[in-house]
Amino acid sequence: MKSCILVINCGSSSLKFALIDPVSQQEVLSGLAEKLGMAGSQITFKHGPTPRRSFRQPGEKDVSPLEGGNHAAAMDAIIARLKDEDLLDSVKAVGHRVVHGGEVFKSTVVIDDSVLAEIEKCSKLAPLHNPANLLGIRTAMQQFADLPQVAVFDTSFHQTMPEHAYLYAVPMSLYREHGVRRYGFHGTSYRYITSKAAELLGKPLEETAFVCAHLGNGASATAIKGGKSVDTTMGLTPLEGSVMGTRSGDIDPGIIGYLGSELNLSVAGVMDVLNKKSGLLGLSELSSDCRELQEAASAGNEAAKLALDIFSYRLAKHIAALTVGLGRLDALLLTGGIGENSAYVRANVINRLGFLGLKLDDDANAACTRGKVGRITTEESLPALVISTDEEMMIAMDTAKLAGLAA
Incomplete structure (x- = not known):
């Protein structure tokens, strides 16, 4: 069986996921759970180019109501579908999008207790995003306790900016003591498209x-x-x-x-x-x-x-x-x-x-x-x-x- 990566992108009311074969660089299964914590929560699954079940079509989507309507219920539904498709044992590691890593994280890291604590500290800089990212990480760690969990930060790509670009014209003590500076986001997207653009050109x-x-x-x-x-x-x-x-x-x-x-x-x-x-x-x-x-x-x-x-x-x-x-x-x-x-x-x-x-x-x-x-x-x-x-x-x-x- 292929060794796959389960990617989790957890928002405050959504959970996007993808099961990816890193060798072929193909999505095997992906999906989106929406309206978590609200009425009408649901999850959509999309099958990759080679579905595991013969009755599935490449690119086929199916939508189901999500009983319970929270992030744990979404993860339960994902695991149930992975089992149904005989894909659960293919998951060998879990990768998480984390929006804010402050100045601490300049690259992707394996998650441990110290990493979780630093992500928690950065929540004050991204109160709409980091708490949701942490929720996704902790839910996945419960469900996949024996697998490596990895954090990929939106902000780490921008840690190469020079001081004259990232510093604000405010008292330097605000930067030294409170981390007030430009951090930047969408870094994972920028890494991807710049490499593709270089190839095209x-x-x-x-x-x-x-x-x-x-x-x-x-x-x-x-x-x-x-x-x-x-x-x-x-x-x-x-x-x-x-x-x-x-x-x-x-x-x-x-x-x-x-x-x-x-x-x-x-x-x-x-x-x-x-x-x-x-x-x-x-x-x-x-x-x-x-x-x-x-x-x-x-x-x-x-x-x-x-x-x-x-x-x-x-x-x-x-x-x-x-x-x-x-x-x-x-x-x-x-x-x-x-x-x-x-x-x-x-x-x-x-x-x-x-x-x-x-x-x-x-x-x-x-x-x-x-x-x-x-x-x-x-x-x-x-x-x-x-x-x-x-x-x-x-x-x-x-x-x-x-x-x-x-x-």
Whole structure:
């Protein structure tokens, strides 16, 4: 039987997983448990190219209600399906996505008690993410007590940033004593797409200079030179940077005190507005979903159009600014749910960046959706590439290496 890696990406109300063969680099089984802790919780399973059961089809999906509706119930359902598919014994290690590793974790690590304690400490820097990641780790450790558990950090990729990029202009004591600095996120995604882009362009990764944008409900952009992060838009937390689905991105810090006074809100109350009620949702007063906003904009909804224009304009500004850290630009890379599928947003961004040497190929842009990888600029233009990210594969390969299962 194949030796596989079980990848766990645990959110506050979701649990995404994938069972991956690190030798063939294929997903054997994957899935998503949603609405955990809420009414209507369910789990979706998707089968890989060679299902274990003859009655399953490659790529087949099936959805089931999730009795119990919590993370433990989701893990129970995953284990039950692995048993049903005769795959449970193939699991040889478990890899976990962890959002914030602070300055402690500069690379992937095998999880032990000291690692758990440090992840717990970093929870104050990512209160929406790290507690959920810890929940996934502890649940998996109960279910797979004898297997290596590995943590892959979003922030570790950005530990190569120079001081002038990661330090804020605040008293240095805040950095020394409280860790106030730019950390950056989406690092696992950036590692994956930069290596793929170097392959597509036929250049050694260490000789490349890319600006990469990971665009989804959370959105960030990063300057990557020679495969190393030199600057990024997200900061101490994932709130800083570009406009996002429900997050404001960059604002005047004075707004926090002003809103607290005007609306009689605590700091936590203001942060709730900025994290959960702002971004595309707040601007459009309609939805945080880019697809819904595009449909509404096409139907004449001016608020939806404005929200998308602001999203695109702010992103274009960040992309241009990030080239300062590179000294040159070899290609713009776009990934994530919006980056991979929204020709509308891609066009809106690239058409603002002609001064960098980018010129959109409208036909190529329109054709590049639903997992397609390709160039969306003209031949005489600087390349802009759409690349489907695969964070689960990166986590699996890191885990396999530390668990001694790499090819």
